[in-house]
Amino acid sequence: MDGGSSGGGITRRQLLRMIGMTAGSAVMYQAMTSLGLAAESGYSGPPKVGKAPPGASVLILGAGIAGMVAAMELRDAGYKVQILEFNDRPGGRNWSIRGGDRYTELGGETQVCEFDEGHYINPGPWRLPYHHHGILHYCKRLGVTLENFVQVNYNAYLHGQNAFDGKPQRHRPIQADYHGHVAELLAKAAQGGGLDQLVSEQDKQILLASLQWWGALDQDYRYTGNHGSSDRRGFNKDPGGGLGAAPEISQPMKLDDLLRSGLWSNLPIGALYDMQTTLMQPVGGMGRIGEAFGRELGSLIRYQCKVTRIEQNDAGVTAHFSDLANGGAEHSASADWCVCTIPLSILGQIPMNVGAPMQAAIRALPYASSVKLGLQFKRRFWEEDDHIYGGITFTDLPITTIGYPSHGYHSEKGVLLGGYLWGTEAMRFTSMTPAQRIQEGLKQGAKIHPQYLDEFENGVAMAWHRSPFTLGCFGQWTDALREEHYDNLCAFDGRIVLAGEHASYIPAWQEGAVTSAMNAIERLHQRATAQGGAA
Protein backbone atom coordinates (compact mmCIF):
# COMPACT_ATOMS: atom_id res chain seq x y z
CA MET A 1 0.00 0.00 0.00
CA ASP A 2 1.22 3.48 -0.83
CA GLY A 3 1.34 5.57 2.28
CA GLY A 4 1.62 8.75 0.25
CA SER A 5 5.00 10.20 1.14
CA SER A 6 7.55 10.99 -1.50
CA GLY A 7 9.62 8.56 0.54
CA GLY A 8 12.88 9.66 2.16
CA GLY A 9 12.90 12.47 4.67
CA ILE A 10 10.04 14.71 5.63
CA THR A 11 10.67 18.23 6.86
CA ARG A 12 9.03 19.64 9.96
CA ARG A 13 7.21 22.11 7.75
CA GLN A 14 5.81 19.31 5.60
CA LEU A 15 4.78 17.52 8.76
CA LEU A 16 2.86 20.49 10.14
CA ARG A 17 1.23 21.02 6.77
CA MET A 18 0.23 17.35 6.76
CA ILE A 19 -1.43 17.74 10.15
CA GLY A 20 -3.20 20.92 9.11
CA MET A 21 -4.38 19.48 5.79
CA THR A 22 -5.61 16.16 7.01
CA ALA A 23 -7.05 17.10 10.35
CA GLY A 24 -9.60 19.24 8.59
CA SER A 25 -12.38 21.33 9.97
CA ALA A 26 -12.56 20.29 13.60
CA VAL A 27 -8.93 21.05 14.25
CA MET A 28 -9.22 24.36 12.40
CA TYR A 29 -12.28 25.15 14.49
CA GLN A 30 -10.47 24.24 17.68
CA ALA A 31 -7.36 26.19 16.74
CA MET A 32 -9.28 29.26 15.76
CA THR A 33 -11.69 29.34 18.65
CA SER A 34 -9.87 28.32 21.78
CA LEU A 35 -6.19 28.76 20.94
CA GLY A 36 -5.59 25.49 22.71
CA LEU A 37 -7.44 26.51 25.86
CA ALA A 38 -10.25 24.15 26.69
CA ALA A 39 -12.56 26.69 28.32
CA GLU A 40 -15.19 25.25 30.64
CA SER A 41 -18.33 27.35 30.43
CA GLY A 42 -18.54 29.88 33.25
CA TYR A 43 -22.28 29.21 33.53
CA SER A 44 -23.33 28.72 37.13
CA GLY A 45 -27.11 28.99 37.03
CA PRO A 46 -29.53 31.60 35.72
CA PRO A 47 -28.37 35.24 35.89
CA LYS A 48 -28.61 37.05 39.17
CA VAL A 49 -30.94 39.84 38.20
CA GLY A 50 -33.28 41.00 40.96
CA LYS A 51 -36.36 43.15 40.59
CA ALA A 52 -36.11 45.95 38.01
CA PRO A 53 -36.33 49.52 39.27
CA PRO A 54 -39.80 50.93 38.50
CA GLY A 55 -40.21 51.96 34.86
CA ALA A 56 -36.69 50.93 33.80
CA SER A 57 -36.39 50.05 30.12
CA VAL A 58 -33.83 48.28 27.92
CA LEU A 59 -33.38 48.34 24.16
CA ILE A 60 -31.77 45.18 22.79
CA LEU A 61 -30.22 45.17 19.34
CA GLY A 62 -30.22 41.78 17.59
CA ALA A 63 -32.43 38.74 18.24
CA GLY A 64 -29.70 36.11 18.17
CA ILE A 65 -29.12 33.87 21.18
CA ALA A 66 -27.38 36.64 23.16
CA GLY A 67 -30.09 39.22 22.52
CA MET A 68 -32.92 36.83 23.32
CA VAL A 69 -31.33 35.51 26.54
CA ALA A 70 -30.89 39.13 27.66
CA ALA A 71 -34.48 40.00 26.69
CA MET A 72 -36.05 37.02 28.43
CA GLU A 73 -34.20 37.48 31.71
CA LEU A 74 -34.69 41.26 31.81
CA ARG A 75 -38.38 40.89 30.97
CA ASP A 76 -38.76 38.38 33.80
CA ALA A 77 -37.08 40.83 36.17
CA GLY A 78 -39.64 43.47 35.25
CA TYR A 79 -37.74 45.64 32.76
CA LYS A 80 -39.59 47.08 29.76
CA VAL A 81 -37.82 45.35 26.89
CA GLN A 82 -37.80 45.81 23.14
CA ILE A 83 -35.62 44.02 20.56
CA LEU A 84 -34.83 45.34 17.09
CA GLU A 85 -33.85 42.59 14.66
CA PHE A 86 -32.66 42.84 11.05
CA ASN A 87 -33.98 39.47 9.85
CA ASP A 88 -37.61 38.39 9.54
CA ARG A 89 -36.95 35.50 11.97
CA PRO A 90 -35.40 35.04 15.42
CA GLY A 91 -32.09 33.23 16.04
CA GLY A 92 -29.41 35.03 14.05
CA ARG A 93 -26.72 32.44 13.36
CA ASN A 94 -28.88 29.86 15.15
CA TRP A 95 -30.78 28.80 12.06
CA SER A 96 -31.92 25.76 10.09
CA ILE A 97 -32.69 26.00 6.39
CA ARG A 98 -35.67 23.88 5.31
CA GLY A 99 -37.63 23.28 2.10
CA GLY A 100 -39.27 26.49 0.87
CA ASP A 101 -36.92 28.85 2.74
CA ARG A 102 -35.48 31.73 0.72
CA TYR A 103 -32.16 33.36 1.44
CA THR A 104 -30.55 36.29 -0.39
CA GLU A 105 -26.86 36.84 0.18
CA LEU A 106 -24.76 39.94 -0.40
CA GLY A 107 -24.34 40.34 -4.14
CA GLY A 108 -28.01 39.51 -4.69
CA GLU A 109 -27.94 35.73 -5.27
CA THR A 110 -31.17 34.22 -3.92
CA GLN A 111 -31.41 30.55 -3.01
CA VAL A 112 -34.74 28.79 -2.57
CA CYS A 113 -34.24 25.58 -0.61
CA GLU A 114 -35.83 22.55 -2.29
CA PHE A 115 -35.31 19.98 0.46
CA ASP A 116 -38.16 17.55 1.02
CA GLU A 117 -40.38 17.90 4.07
CA GLY A 118 -38.60 17.00 7.31
CA HIS A 119 -35.07 17.63 6.01
CA TYR A 120 -32.83 20.55 6.91
CA ILE A 121 -29.27 21.84 7.02
CA ASN A 122 -27.82 23.86 9.89
CA PRO A 123 -25.74 26.50 8.07
CA GLY A 124 -24.33 27.72 11.38
CA PRO A 125 -24.26 25.88 14.72
CA TRP A 126 -24.90 22.13 14.56
CA ARG A 127 -23.67 20.58 17.82
CA LEU A 128 -24.03 21.20 21.56
CA PRO A 129 -21.36 19.84 23.93
CA TYR A 130 -22.70 18.41 27.18
CA HIS A 131 -20.71 20.96 29.21
CA HIS A 132 -22.33 24.00 27.59
CA HIS A 133 -24.63 24.26 30.58
CA GLY A 134 -26.04 27.69 29.70
CA ILE A 135 -27.49 26.91 26.27
CA LEU A 136 -28.66 23.50 27.55
CA HIS A 137 -30.46 25.29 30.41
CA TYR A 138 -32.41 27.38 27.90
CA CYS A 139 -33.20 24.30 25.76
CA LYS A 140 -34.73 22.71 28.85
CA ARG A 141 -36.56 25.85 29.91
CA LEU A 142 -38.03 26.39 26.44
CA GLY A 143 -38.94 22.73 25.86
CA VAL A 144 -36.49 22.20 22.98
CA THR A 145 -36.14 18.41 22.62
CA LEU A 146 -32.58 17.18 22.18
CA GLU A 147 -31.15 14.06 20.58
CA ASN A 148 -27.62 12.71 20.19
CA PHE A 149 -25.25 14.24 17.69
CA VAL A 150 -22.76 11.64 16.47
CA GLN A 151 -19.28 13.16 16.25
CA VAL A 152 -17.03 10.09 16.09
CA ASN A 153 -18.10 7.26 13.82
CA TYR A 154 -15.56 4.43 13.54
CA ASN A 155 -17.07 3.40 10.24
CA ALA A 156 -16.88 6.85 8.62
CA TYR A 157 -13.93 7.61 6.37
CA LEU A 158 -10.60 9.35 6.72
CA HIS A 159 -9.41 10.52 3.34
CA GLY A 160 -6.17 12.00 2.07
CA GLN A 161 -5.62 12.74 -1.60
CA ASN A 162 -2.11 11.26 -1.39
CA ALA A 163 -2.83 8.60 1.20
CA PHE A 164 -3.47 4.99 0.13
CA ASP A 165 -3.79 6.02 -3.53
CA GLY A 166 -6.56 8.43 -2.60
CA LYS A 167 -8.79 5.57 -1.41
CA PRO A 168 -10.82 6.53 1.67
CA GLN A 169 -10.00 4.47 4.77
CA ARG A 170 -12.35 3.67 7.61
CA HIS A 171 -11.59 5.42 10.90
CA ARG A 172 -11.57 2.05 12.69
CA PRO A 173 -8.45 0.36 11.23
CA ILE A 174 -6.51 3.64 11.17
CA GLN A 175 -7.12 4.09 14.90
CA ALA A 176 -6.59 0.44 15.82
CA ASP A 177 -3.35 0.15 13.84
CA TYR A 178 -2.00 3.46 15.12
CA HIS A 179 -2.65 2.45 18.73
CA GLY A 180 -1.36 -1.07 18.10
CA HIS A 181 1.92 -0.01 16.49
CA VAL A 182 2.59 2.71 19.05
CA ALA A 183 1.88 0.25 21.86
CA GLU A 184 4.27 -2.30 20.35
CA LEU A 185 7.05 0.28 19.98
CA LEU A 186 6.63 1.46 23.55
CA ALA A 187 6.54 -2.10 24.84
CA LYS A 188 9.80 -2.81 22.99
CA ALA A 189 11.40 0.28 24.48
CA ALA A 190 10.25 -0.74 27.96
CA GLN A 191 11.43 -4.33 27.58
CA GLY A 192 14.78 -3.20 26.19
CA GLY A 193 15.40 -1.06 29.26
CA GLY A 194 14.84 2.21 27.39
CA LEU A 195 12.40 3.48 30.03
CA ASP A 196 14.27 2.27 33.11
CA GLN A 197 15.19 5.77 34.16
CA LEU A 198 11.56 6.82 33.92
CA VAL A 199 9.49 3.99 35.43
CA SER A 200 10.12 1.60 38.29
CA GLU A 201 10.34 -2.15 37.61
CA GLN A 202 6.92 -2.66 39.16
CA ASP A 203 5.34 0.13 37.10
CA LYS A 204 7.00 -1.24 33.99
CA GLN A 205 5.02 -4.45 34.38
CA ILE A 206 1.81 -2.47 34.79
CA LEU A 207 2.73 -0.36 31.77
CA LEU A 208 3.31 -3.48 29.66
CA ALA A 209 -0.02 -4.93 30.72
CA SER A 210 -1.80 -1.68 29.88
CA LEU A 211 -0.10 -1.42 26.48
CA GLN A 212 -1.11 -4.97 25.72
CA TRP A 213 -4.74 -4.15 26.43
CA TRP A 214 -4.76 -0.63 24.91
CA GLY A 215 -3.01 -1.67 21.69
CA ALA A 216 -4.48 -5.19 21.35
CA LEU A 217 -0.96 -6.72 21.46
CA ASP A 218 -0.40 -10.47 21.49
CA GLN A 219 1.23 -12.37 24.36
CA ASP A 220 4.67 -11.38 23.03
CA TYR A 221 3.67 -7.70 22.95
CA ARG A 222 3.49 -7.67 19.15
CA TYR A 223 0.76 -6.07 17.08
CA THR A 224 -0.18 -8.72 14.55
CA GLY A 225 -3.19 -9.98 12.63
CA ASN A 226 -5.22 -12.08 15.08
CA HIS A 227 -8.63 -12.19 16.67
CA GLY A 228 -7.73 -9.53 19.23
CA SER A 229 -6.50 -6.94 16.72
CA SER A 230 -9.33 -7.74 14.29
CA ASP A 231 -11.77 -7.09 17.11
CA ARG A 232 -10.48 -3.50 17.05
CA ARG A 233 -9.68 -2.88 13.37
CA GLY A 234 -12.46 -5.03 11.91
CA PHE A 235 -12.53 -8.49 10.35
CA ASN A 236 -12.05 -9.26 6.68
CA LYS A 237 -15.35 -11.11 7.01
CA ASP A 238 -17.58 -10.44 9.99
CA PRO A 239 -18.80 -13.38 12.09
CA GLY A 240 -22.26 -14.67 11.23
CA GLY A 241 -24.61 -17.60 11.97
CA GLY A 242 -24.77 -21.15 10.67
CA LEU A 243 -22.33 -22.83 8.32
CA GLY A 244 -19.30 -20.93 7.00
CA ALA A 245 -19.95 -18.19 9.54
CA ALA A 246 -16.52 -17.99 11.14
CA PRO A 247 -14.94 -14.54 10.99
CA GLU A 248 -11.88 -13.92 8.83
CA ILE A 249 -8.96 -12.25 10.55
CA SER A 250 -7.63 -9.03 8.98
CA GLN A 251 -3.99 -7.93 8.76
CA PRO A 252 -2.76 -4.59 10.15
CA MET A 253 -1.30 -2.06 7.73
CA LYS A 254 2.41 -1.35 7.93
CA LEU A 255 3.54 1.34 10.34
CA ASP A 256 5.38 3.41 7.72
CA ASP A 257 2.34 3.42 5.41
CA LEU A 258 0.21 4.57 8.29
CA LEU A 259 2.59 7.29 9.44
CA ARG A 260 3.15 8.68 5.97
CA SER A 261 -0.56 8.71 5.15
CA GLY A 262 -1.05 11.49 7.72
CA LEU A 263 -4.52 10.10 8.48
CA TRP A 264 -3.57 9.64 12.14
CA SER A 265 -3.90 13.41 12.53
CA ASN A 266 -7.71 13.05 12.53
CA LEU A 267 -7.79 10.55 15.38
CA PRO A 268 -7.78 12.86 18.44
CA ILE A 269 -10.59 15.09 17.16
CA GLY A 270 -13.27 13.34 19.18
CA ALA A 271 -11.06 13.70 22.25
CA LEU A 272 -11.02 17.51 22.05
CA TYR A 273 -12.97 18.91 24.97
CA ASP A 274 -15.62 20.55 22.78
CA MET A 275 -16.08 17.41 20.66
CA GLN A 276 -16.31 14.82 23.44
CA THR A 277 -19.33 12.60 23.88
CA THR A 278 -22.08 13.44 24.71
CA LEU A 279 -22.84 15.97 21.97
CA MET A 280 -26.43 16.90 21.23
CA GLN A 281 -28.65 18.55 18.64
CA PRO A 282 -32.25 19.78 18.80
CA VAL A 283 -34.75 17.44 17.13
CA GLY A 284 -35.73 19.10 13.85
CA GLY A 285 -32.66 21.32 13.53
CA MET A 286 -30.58 23.74 15.57
CA GLY A 287 -32.94 26.54 14.56
CA ARG A 288 -35.53 25.09 16.96
CA ILE A 289 -33.75 26.93 19.79
CA GLY A 290 -34.04 30.35 18.15
CA GLU A 291 -37.62 29.61 17.12
CA ALA A 292 -38.54 28.68 20.71
CA PHE A 293 -37.01 31.90 22.05
CA GLY A 294 -38.91 33.80 19.36
CA ARG A 295 -42.24 32.26 20.42
CA GLU A 296 -41.50 33.01 24.05
CA LEU A 297 -40.68 36.67 23.39
CA GLY A 298 -43.51 37.25 20.89
CA SER A 299 -44.15 40.91 20.17
CA LEU A 300 -41.12 42.06 22.17
CA ILE A 301 -39.14 41.43 18.97
CA ARG A 302 -39.58 43.84 16.07
CA TYR A 303 -38.39 42.09 12.91
CA GLN A 304 -36.93 43.57 9.73
CA CYS A 305 -35.58 46.56 11.60
CA LYS A 306 -32.09 47.41 10.39
CA VAL A 307 -30.31 49.55 12.98
CA THR A 308 -28.40 52.35 11.24
CA ARG A 309 -27.33 54.70 14.08
CA ILE A 310 -27.05 54.46 17.85
CA GLU A 311 -26.99 57.54 20.08
CA GLN A 312 -26.70 57.86 23.82
CA ASN A 313 -26.77 60.73 26.31
CA ASP A 314 -27.16 61.07 30.07
CA ALA A 315 -30.84 60.25 29.85
CA GLY A 316 -30.88 57.13 27.65
CA VAL A 317 -30.14 55.45 24.33
CA THR A 318 -31.84 55.84 20.94
CA ALA A 319 -31.43 53.45 18.02
CA HIS A 320 -32.41 54.68 14.55
CA PHE A 321 -33.50 51.98 12.16
CA SER A 322 -34.88 51.31 8.67
CA ASP A 323 -38.20 49.49 8.72
CA LEU A 324 -37.44 47.02 5.92
CA ALA A 325 -41.01 45.69 5.78
CA ASN A 326 -42.25 49.18 4.97
CA GLY A 327 -39.95 50.40 2.25
CA GLY A 328 -37.11 51.23 4.63
CA ALA A 329 -39.00 53.98 6.46
CA GLU A 330 -36.77 55.59 9.10
CA HIS A 331 -37.85 55.18 12.73
CA SER A 332 -36.25 55.23 16.14
CA ALA A 333 -36.66 53.48 19.47
CA SER A 334 -35.40 54.65 22.87
CA ALA A 335 -34.80 53.20 26.32
CA ASP A 336 -32.80 53.85 29.47
CA TRP A 337 -30.20 51.23 28.59
CA CYS A 338 -29.01 49.31 25.55
CA VAL A 339 -27.64 45.77 25.16
CA CYS A 340 -26.15 45.63 21.68
CA THR A 341 -25.51 42.14 20.25
CA ILE A 342 -24.96 43.12 16.60
CA PRO A 343 -21.85 41.29 15.29
CA LEU A 344 -18.81 43.57 15.34
CA SER A 345 -18.27 43.14 11.59
CA ILE A 346 -21.53 45.10 11.16
CA LEU A 347 -21.46 47.24 14.28
CA GLY A 348 -18.13 48.73 13.17
CA GLN A 349 -20.01 50.35 10.28
CA ILE A 350 -22.86 51.75 12.39
CA PRO A 351 -22.29 55.26 13.83
CA MET A 352 -22.44 55.03 17.64
CA ASN A 353 -21.20 57.61 20.16
CA VAL A 354 -19.09 55.46 22.44
CA GLY A 355 -15.57 56.23 23.59
CA ALA A 356 -12.37 55.49 21.71
CA PRO A 357 -11.48 52.29 23.65
CA MET A 358 -14.76 50.54 22.74
CA GLN A 359 -14.62 51.85 19.16
CA ALA A 360 -11.09 50.53 18.76
CA ALA A 361 -12.11 47.15 20.17
CA ILE A 362 -15.10 46.90 17.80
CA ARG A 363 -12.93 47.63 14.79
CA ALA A 364 -10.03 45.40 15.81
CA LEU A 365 -11.68 41.98 15.71
CA PRO A 366 -11.54 40.13 12.36
CA TYR A 367 -14.17 37.52 11.49
CA ALA A 368 -13.36 33.99 10.35
CA SER A 369 -14.60 32.89 6.94
CA SER A 370 -16.58 29.71 6.49
CA VAL A 371 -18.79 28.00 3.93
CA LYS A 372 -21.23 25.15 4.54
CA LEU A 373 -22.93 23.04 1.87
CA GLY A 374 -26.21 21.19 2.40
CA LEU A 375 -26.87 18.47 -0.20
CA GLN A 376 -30.04 16.41 -0.56
CA PHE A 377 -29.74 12.92 -2.07
CA LYS A 378 -32.42 10.59 -3.43
CA ARG A 379 -31.34 7.79 -1.11
CA ARG A 380 -29.17 7.34 1.95
CA PHE A 381 -26.38 5.54 0.15
CA TRP A 382 -24.02 6.26 3.06
CA GLU A 383 -26.27 4.07 5.23
CA GLU A 384 -27.35 1.53 2.58
CA ASP A 385 -23.98 1.03 0.84
CA ASP A 386 -21.35 2.28 3.32
CA HIS A 387 -23.06 1.48 6.64
CA ILE A 388 -22.37 4.93 8.05
CA TYR A 389 -24.99 6.12 10.53
CA GLY A 390 -24.21 9.67 11.62
CA GLY A 391 -20.74 11.01 12.30
CA ILE A 392 -18.18 12.70 10.13
CA THR A 393 -15.80 11.83 7.29
CA PHE A 394 -12.67 13.99 7.20
CA THR A 395 -10.70 14.74 4.05
CA ASP A 396 -7.81 16.98 3.05
CA LEU A 397 -9.86 18.17 0.06
CA PRO A 398 -11.06 21.78 0.45
CA ILE A 399 -14.52 20.56 1.54
CA THR A 400 -12.77 19.12 4.70
CA THR A 401 -15.92 17.43 6.04
CA ILE A 402 -18.85 15.27 5.09
CA GLY A 403 -21.34 15.24 7.95
CA TYR A 404 -23.95 12.46 7.99
CA PRO A 405 -27.32 13.12 9.62
CA SER A 406 -27.53 11.77 13.19
CA HIS A 407 -31.29 11.35 12.85
CA GLY A 408 -33.85 9.82 10.53
CA TYR A 409 -31.85 6.64 9.93
CA HIS A 410 -33.28 4.47 7.14
CA SER A 411 -35.46 7.30 5.81
CA GLU A 412 -35.86 7.39 2.08
CA LYS A 413 -33.82 10.54 1.46
CA GLY A 414 -31.26 12.50 3.40
CA VAL A 415 -29.32 15.76 3.55
CA LEU A 416 -25.56 15.68 4.05
CA LEU A 417 -23.32 18.44 5.20
CA GLY A 418 -21.37 18.22 1.97
CA GLY A 419 -18.60 20.65 2.87
CA TYR A 420 -17.42 22.81 5.74
CA LEU A 421 -14.73 25.12 4.47
CA TRP A 422 -12.40 27.50 6.25
CA GLY A 423 -9.82 30.19 5.55
CA THR A 424 -8.70 30.84 1.99
CA GLU A 425 -10.64 27.90 0.56
CA ALA A 426 -13.78 29.32 2.16
CA MET A 427 -13.05 32.68 0.53
CA ARG A 428 -12.49 30.95 -2.83
CA PHE A 429 -15.90 29.27 -2.53
CA THR A 430 -17.44 32.55 -1.33
CA SER A 431 -16.38 34.17 -4.60
CA MET A 432 -18.39 31.54 -6.56
CA THR A 433 -22.14 31.56 -7.13
CA PRO A 434 -24.11 29.20 -4.86
CA ALA A 435 -24.65 26.82 -7.80
CA GLN A 436 -20.91 26.74 -8.53
CA ARG A 437 -20.14 26.04 -4.85
CA ILE A 438 -22.49 23.07 -4.93
CA GLN A 439 -21.04 21.73 -8.19
CA GLU A 440 -17.52 21.98 -6.79
CA GLY A 441 -18.63 20.33 -3.53
CA LEU A 442 -20.19 17.47 -5.48
CA LYS A 443 -17.05 17.00 -7.57
CA GLN A 444 -14.88 16.78 -4.48
CA GLY A 445 -17.30 14.66 -2.43
CA ALA A 446 -17.61 12.14 -5.28
CA LYS A 447 -13.98 11.19 -4.68
CA ILE A 448 -15.16 9.69 -1.40
CA HIS A 449 -18.72 8.75 -2.32
CA PRO A 450 -18.96 8.08 -6.09
CA GLN A 451 -22.73 7.67 -5.54
CA TYR A 452 -22.97 11.49 -5.39
CA LEU A 453 -23.13 11.72 -9.15
CA ASP A 454 -26.28 9.59 -9.53
CA GLU A 455 -28.06 10.39 -6.31
CA PHE A 456 -27.84 14.20 -5.93
CA GLU A 457 -31.11 16.12 -6.01
CA ASN A 458 -30.60 19.69 -4.81
CA GLY A 459 -28.60 21.79 -2.37
CA VAL A 460 -27.91 25.09 -0.64
CA ALA A 461 -24.57 26.80 -0.04
CA MET A 462 -24.04 29.24 2.83
CA ALA A 463 -21.01 31.55 2.54
CA TRP A 464 -20.84 33.43 5.84
CA HIS A 465 -18.87 36.39 4.53
CA ARG A 466 -21.81 37.11 2.22
CA SER A 467 -24.36 36.92 5.04
CA PRO A 468 -25.95 40.39 5.30
CA PHE A 469 -26.61 39.91 9.02
CA THR A 470 -23.11 38.80 10.12
CA LEU A 471 -20.58 39.49 7.34
CA GLY A 472 -18.51 36.58 8.63
CA CYS A 473 -18.60 33.46 10.70
CA PHE A 474 -17.36 34.43 14.18
CA GLY A 475 -14.91 36.76 15.92
CA GLN A 476 -11.39 35.45 15.65
CA TRP A 477 -9.54 36.47 18.79
CA THR A 478 -5.81 36.10 19.34
CA ASP A 479 -4.11 36.40 22.72
CA ALA A 480 -2.65 39.78 21.69
CA LEU A 481 -6.02 41.14 20.55
CA ARG A 482 -7.66 39.96 23.77
CA GLU A 483 -5.07 41.62 25.91
CA GLU A 484 -5.47 44.95 24.16
CA HIS A 485 -9.20 45.07 23.48
CA TYR A 486 -11.30 42.45 25.27
CA ASP A 487 -11.99 44.34 28.51
CA ASN A 488 -12.72 47.56 26.61
CA LEU A 489 -15.17 45.67 24.41
CA CYS A 490 -17.08 44.23 27.35
CA ALA A 491 -17.02 47.23 29.72
CA PHE A 492 -20.06 49.52 29.85
CA ASP A 493 -19.72 52.71 27.83
CA GLY A 494 -22.24 55.09 29.36
CA ARG A 495 -25.58 53.34 28.92
CA ILE A 496 -24.47 50.83 26.29
CA VAL A 497 -23.08 47.34 26.86
CA LEU A 498 -22.12 44.82 24.17
CA ALA A 499 -22.93 41.11 24.31
CA GLY A 500 -22.63 38.16 21.93
CA GLU A 501 -20.19 35.36 21.17
CA HIS A 502 -17.58 38.00 20.34
CA ALA A 503 -17.75 39.27 23.94
CA SER A 504 -16.82 35.91 25.47
CA TYR A 505 -14.02 33.44 25.98
CA ILE A 506 -16.13 30.81 24.18
CA PRO A 507 -16.31 32.46 20.77
CA ALA A 508 -17.90 30.54 17.93
CA TRP A 509 -20.17 28.70 20.34
CA GLN A 510 -23.69 29.59 21.43
CA GLU A 511 -22.51 29.14 25.00
CA GLY A 512 -20.36 32.23 24.50
CA ALA A 513 -23.44 34.20 23.45
CA VAL A 514 -25.42 32.95 26.50
CA THR A 515 -22.71 33.61 29.09
CA SER A 516 -21.82 37.01 27.70
CA ALA A 517 -25.48 38.09 27.72
CA MET A 518 -25.88 36.92 31.32
CA ASN A 519 -22.80 38.80 32.44
CA ALA A 520 -23.88 41.96 30.58
CA ILE A 521 -27.35 42.06 32.11
CA GLU A 522 -26.10 41.37 35.64
CA ARG A 523 -23.89 44.45 35.31
CA LEU A 524 -26.73 46.41 33.71
CA HIS A 525 -28.97 45.58 36.63
CA GLN A 526 -26.35 46.71 39.15
CA ARG A 527 -26.06 50.05 37.34
CA ALA A 528 -29.79 50.51 36.95
CA THR A 529 -30.47 49.82 40.62
CA ALA A 530 -27.57 52.04 41.71
CA GLN A 531 -29.08 54.87 39.67
CA GLY A 532 -32.53 54.24 41.12
CA GLY A 533 -34.46 53.19 38.03
CA ALA A 534 -35.60 54.93 34.91
CA ALA A 535 -33.45 57.78 33.70
Ligand SMILES: Cc1cc2nc3c(=O)[nH]c(=O)nc-3n(C[C@H](O)[C@H](O)[C@H](O)COP(=O)(O)OP(=O)(O)OC[C@H]3O[C@@H](n4cnc5c(N)ncnc54)[C@H](O)[C@@H]3O)c2cc1C
Ligand atom coordinates in the same frame (compact mmCIF):
# COMPACT_ATOMS: atom_id res chain seq x y z
C1 LIG B 1 -20.50 27.98 10.53
C2 LIG B 1 -20.77 28.11 12.01
C3 LIG B 1 -20.71 26.98 12.81
C4 LIG B 1 -20.97 27.07 14.18
N1 LIG B 1 -21.00 25.92 14.94
C5 LIG B 1 -21.45 25.99 16.21
C6 LIG B 1 -21.80 24.81 16.93
O1 LIG B 1 -21.68 23.70 16.41
N2 LIG B 1 -22.28 24.94 18.20
C7 LIG B 1 -22.47 26.16 18.79
O2 LIG B 1 -22.94 26.21 19.94
N3 LIG B 1 -22.15 27.30 18.12
C8 LIG B 1 -21.68 27.24 16.86
N4 LIG B 1 -21.47 28.39 16.14
C9 LIG B 1 -21.47 29.69 16.83
C10 LIG B 1 -22.85 30.26 17.13
O3 LIG B 1 -23.64 30.26 15.98
C11 LIG B 1 -22.69 31.68 17.64
O4 LIG B 1 -21.72 31.75 18.65
C12 LIG B 1 -23.99 32.24 18.20
O5 LIG B 1 -25.11 31.83 17.47
C13 LIG B 1 -23.88 33.77 18.19
O6 LIG B 1 -24.99 34.35 18.80
P1 LIG B 1 -25.05 35.92 18.96
O7 LIG B 1 -26.34 36.24 19.58
O8 LIG B 1 -23.80 36.39 19.60
O9 LIG B 1 -24.96 36.50 17.47
P2 LIG B 1 -26.01 36.37 16.18
O10 LIG B 1 -26.62 35.05 16.23
O11 LIG B 1 -25.19 36.74 15.05
O12 LIG B 1 -27.07 37.46 16.56
C14 LIG B 1 -26.92 38.80 16.19
C15 LIG B 1 -28.22 39.33 15.64
O13 LIG B 1 -28.04 40.69 15.25
C16 LIG B 1 -28.81 40.90 14.08
N5 LIG B 1 -28.33 42.09 13.37
C17 LIG B 1 -27.22 42.20 12.61
N6 LIG B 1 -27.15 43.46 12.10
C18 LIG B 1 -28.21 44.14 12.58
C19 LIG B 1 -28.69 45.47 12.41
N7 LIG B 1 -28.04 46.38 11.67
N8 LIG B 1 -29.85 45.82 13.02
C20 LIG B 1 -30.54 44.92 13.79
N9 LIG B 1 -30.14 43.65 13.97
C21 LIG B 1 -28.98 43.26 13.38
C22 LIG B 1 -28.63 39.62 13.30
O14 LIG B 1 -29.62 39.45 12.32
C23 LIG B 1 -28.68 38.57 14.39
O15 LIG B 1 -29.98 38.08 14.58
C24 LIG B 1 -21.24 28.33 14.76
C25 LIG B 1 -21.30 29.47 13.95
C26 LIG B 1 -21.09 29.36 12.58
C27 LIG B 1 -21.25 30.59 11.72
